[in-house]
Amino acid sequence: MPSTETAPGALPGDQTISFDVVLKPRDQAALDQFVQDVSTPGSPQYHQFLKTGEYAQRFGPTPQAVTAVTGQLARLGLVVNSVQGSVIRVSGSTSNVASGLHTSFKQYRLASGRVARANVAPPEMSTAVSPYVQGIVGLDTIVQAQHPTPTARAQAVQATARPNTATPSACFIEQTSGYYSADQIASYYGLD
DSSP, rough: OOOOOOEEOOOOOEEEEEEEEEOSSSHHHHHHHHHHHHHHHTTTTTTOOOOHHHHHHHHOOOOHHHHHHHHHHHHHHEEEEEEEEEEEEEEEEEEHHHHTTTEEEEEOOTSSEEEEEESSSSOOOOOOTTTGGGEEEOOOSSSSOOOOOOOHHHHHHHHOOOOOOOOSOOOOHHHHOOOOOHHHHHHTTTTT
């Protein structure tokens, strides 16, 4: 529950909710090994990155996994809008989503004035398809990603700063100076 909420209430049952179902890679152990090999200096695979489409071919979900999950979503009365790599984009009425994923929703007015929704229990899928599912993303709209706008100070820092290599997260400098952030790499491989 957000700390700045006021007047929580039920979400109308006929409101449309859009979200993503993210599927697991077909062979997590092989993917982990590939990541290790491509990242380890001295490895024959070091910096031998995948070409476009190779991730899906080698590590993406199997067609059977996609068919099983999309079929289950359709049986729940949800609409499969698209399948992009490991991501299934889905929509449906609040009542169908709540019933199908064994959760419920509340809406909140945040301190900013924006009205947001949140599921009150973790979503669940049937045991027939849950082994294929990595996660469900987008049911909660309380936190929204925002792109930073460069300020004069940030631009001045960019001119003199070095990339932050101490942590795996990208800093503003990395995003604007030719380095790829983890999110950009994930997007390139269809994992965003």
